[in-house]
Amino acid sequence: MGACEKDDEIGKVVVDAAFKVHRELGPGLLEKVYEACLEYELKSRGLRVARQVAVPIQYADINFDEGFRLDLLVENRVIVELKATEKANPLWQAQIISYLKLANKQLGFLINFNTPLFKQGIQRFSL
Numbered sequence: 760m761g762a763c764e765k766d767d768e769i770g771k772v773v774v775d776a777a778f779k780v781h782r783e784l785g786p787g788l789l790e791k792v793y794e795a796c797l798e799y800e801l802k803s804r805g806l807r808v809a810r811q812v813a814v815p816i817q818y819a820d821i822n823f824d825e826g827f828r829l830d831l832l833v834e835n836r837v838i839v840e841l842k843a844t845e846k847a848n849p850l851w852q853a854q855i856i857s858y859l860k861l862a863n864k865q866l867g868f869l870i871n872f873n874t875p876l877f878k879q880g881i882q883r884f885s886l
Contacts, residue, residue: 766866766885769806769837774881776800777839777870781877790843793872794830797841807834814861829858838867842880845873852882859886 760768780796794810801808814827831839840855855867867884874880 763865765834766836769834770866770868770883772804772806773801773833773837773839773868776804777868777872777881778877781872781880784872786843786873786875788843788872790830790841790872793843793870794841797839798831801831801833808832809835812862814858816861827858827861829862832862836864836866838862838864840867840869842869842871843873844871847871852884855884856886859884 777797777800780793780800784793784796798808798810809832810830812829812832813824814829815822815824816827817823829838830841833839838855838858840851840858842851851869851871855869859865859867865886869882869884871880
C-alpha cells in the first residue's frame with residue numbers, strides 16, 4: 760500500500776470516529792472534550808494517536824519552537840485540528856495548511872464540532 764493510500768485509509772477511520780463523537784455528544788461542548796473523546800475513539804480502533812504535538816519551525820538550519828501544537832496526530836501521518844465554535848474562521852484553513860507544511864505531512868482534517876450536522880463542520884486538506 761502506497762503512502763497516499765495509507766493516509767486515505769487512516770482518513771476514513773478519522774472521519775468515521777469523528778462522526779461517532781459528534782453523534783454521541785452533539786455540539787456545544789469544549790474543544791478539549793471532543794479532543795479527548797476522538798483520541799479515545801481512534802485508539803479503540805487500533806490507531807496510534809498523539810495529542811498536542813509540538814511543531815517546530817525550521818529556518819536556516821535552526822529550529823524555532825513558537826508554540827504551534829497539533830491537536831491530534833494520527834499514526835504520525837494525519838493531522839486533525841479541532842474546533843468547537845459557532846462561527847468558522849477563515850484563518851483555520853491557513854492554520855492547517857501551515858501545519859501540514861511545517862510537519863511535512865500530506866493529509867489533514869479541520870473539524871468543527873459545534874455544528875448541527877457533522878458534514879457542515881469537516882474539511883479535508885491535502886498537499
